[in-house]
Amino acid sequence: MKATLGSVLNNSPALQHRLFFLARRFVAGETIDDAVRVVRRLNEAGLSASLDFLGEDVRREEEAAATAGVYCELVDRIAAEGLNANLSIKLSAIGQAIDEELAFANLRRVIERARPHEMFVRLDMEGSATVDSTYRILDRARAEYEHIGPVVQAYLHRAAQDVERLAAAKIRTRLCKGAYKEPPDVAIQSLPLIRRNFMLLAQKLLTSGAYHGIATHDEALIAAVRAFTERERIGPDRFEFQMLYGLRPKAQLALVAEGYRMRVYVPFGTHWAGYFYRRLTERRENVLFVLRNLFGG
Ligand SMILES: Cc1cc2nc3c(=O)[nH]c(=O)nc-3n(C[C@H](O)[C@H](O)[C@H](O)COP(=O)(O)OP(=O)(O)OC[C@H]3O[C@@H](n4cnc5c(N)ncnc54)[C@H](O)[C@@H]3O)c2cc1C
Secondary structure, three states: OHHHHHHHHHHOHHHHHHHHHHHOOOOOOOOHHHHHHHHHHHHHOOOEEEEEEOOOOOOOHHHHHHHHHHHHHHHHHHHHOOOOEEEEEOHHHHOOOOOHHHHHHHHHHHHHHHHHHOOOEEEOOOOHHHHHHHHHHHHHHHOOOOOEEOEEEOOEOOHHHHHHHHHHOOOOOEEEOOOOOOOOOOEOOOHHHHHHHHHHHHHHHHOOOOOEEEEOOOHHHHHHHHHHHHHOOOOOOOEEEEEEOOOOHHHHHHHHHOOOOEEEEEEEOOOHHHHHHHHHHHOHHHHHHHHHHHHOO
C-alpha cells in the first residue's frame, strides 16, 4: 500500500492534489491558519485540541530549528486567539535524530515561549530506540518547566516501570497503545494483551492524583475506563479522553455530551503523507474510503 500510494504521489500532481483533499479528513491542512480554523471549530463544539506540526526524523539542523520556530508561532496564535489547545511535539522533528542536545535546545525555545501562558507541551513517544532519550530530555525540561509530560505506549514491556515513576512524580501523562512496529522482546504483540496492559496502566495513572490523557478510539477500553472511574469516584474533570482528528468524530462528541473531556490531536503541515499512510493502514475501512474516492466513478 505504502509503495503504491508513494508512487502515485510522485508521479501525478493531479492525484497528489486529490490525495491531499482526502488526507484532510485526518489532517487540518498545511498552514497554521488551517490548524487554527479547525481548533476553533473543535472548541466551539466543546472539544479541546493538541496541535502537531507534522514532520519526523528530521536530519538537517535548519529544518529542526524551523520546526521549533513553527511551534513558537503556534504558541503565540493559540494565546492570541484564546484557543483551548496545547502542543504535541515529536522530538525527532526538532533534532533528536541528529543530536540530543540540539533537540533539547530547540525544545527550550518552545518552552520559553509557552511559559508565560503555562501552555502544556506533550512530548509524543516514537520508536522504542528513542524512549530513553525522550525521558532524559523530559527530565531536563521538567527541571525548568512543569507543564510538560510524556506519552506511555502500553505495548512496551517497560511501560509498567515507566508508569510507576510517572505516577509517583504526578507527571501528566498520555496513555496510548503504541503505533510503531516493535519486536517481541520490546513490545507485547497481541491486541488482547495490549488492551489488558493498557487498562492496568490506566488504573495506576488515574489513581495517581495527576491529570492524565487516555488516548484511544477503542470502545472496550473507553467503557472500561468509564466503569473504573465511576467505581473509584474519579470525576470526569480529573482526566481527559483523547482521539485523533477525523477518527470517530461522533464518539468524540457523544463523550463530551455525557460530561467527559475530549482532546483532539490535530496534525497539520506539508509533511502530511506519512501520517496519512499510518491512519490508512490502521483500518481497512480507511483504505477503502481512499481507493473509492481516488478511483471510484
Ligand atoms: C490522541 C492520540 C495521541 C497518540 N499519540 C501517540 C504517540 O505519541 N505515540 C504512539 O506510539 N502512538 C500514539 N497514538 C496512536 C496509538 O498508539 C494507536 O496506534 C492508535 O490510537 C490506535 O489504537 P486505538 O487504541 O485507538 O484503537 P485500535 O487498536 O485502532 O482499534 C481498536 C478497536 O477500537 C474500535 N475502533 C477504532 N476505530 C474505530 C472507528 N473508527 N469506528 C469504530 N470503532 C473503532 C474498534 O472496536 C477496534 O477494534 C496516539 C493516539 C491518539 C488517539
